[in-house]
Amino acid sequence: MSTSDGWLAAALVPLLALGPVLWRIAHGPAKDRLVGQNLVSLLAGLALLLAAQGFGRPSYTDVALVVSVLGPTGTLIYARFLDVLPDSRLVKWTALIGVPATVLPLCVATGPGRAMAKLLLVGALLIAGSVVTSARGGDGGTTA
Amino acid sequence: MAAVLEVLVWWIALTGIWLVLISTVDPLEVLVGAVAALAAALLARAGRRAVAAQ
DSSP states (O other): OOHHHHHHHHHHHHHHHHHHHHHHHHHSOHHHHHHHHHHHHHHHHHHHHHHHHHHTOTHHHHHHHHHHHHHHHHHHHHHHHHTOOOOOHHHHHIIIIIHHHHHHHHHHHHOSSHHHHHHHHHHHHHHHHHHHHHSOSSSSOOOO | OHHHHHHHHHHHHHHHHHHHHSSSOOHHHHHHHHHHHHHHHHHHHHHHHHHHHO
16 A cells, blocks of 8 residues: 555545534434534535545645535524524534644655645644634533 | 834735745745735724724
8 A cells, every 4th residue: 555545545534523513414403403514514625635635636725615604604594594693512523633633644645845834734724713613602502 | 113113024024925835936026925914004003903993
């Protein structure tokens, strides 16, 4: 197994995790759908970062950057419509553990430079977006 | 003074982000980025003040 295969195998983890989340979005109550929508953008961002390295296409990182900005924004917009922003430990901890676990090995593989700064920026945006949209309010959450 | 400082901090941060995200760094890109970042910095301050006034 070559190195790029390893990155692609790693990209399968967030990609396969999308399955149950998408099922929940299709069948769950409104609150769960909102959490799922939030989680989907986070997982998609991580999969895109790993795919960029695995396929040797740095432009996929740009898509991850766009997702990291628009994902939490979309969640906040729907939270406004649904009048609730649910707390979600799942989203918060997926971000706090998954993002460093993805971005730090990618940084080591990339080496110092602007590409690494970009990776760190995308990682910071993914964490910040997920924490802001998942850890607000005490019981049940409040609107933004 | 606080206004200048706020815009300056935004401008430095946004110009830095621009320089990280563009594919090739050349003088024209830097100029365009610096001007765009200044406009965005002024917008950021205006946006914060609009939200704070509510």
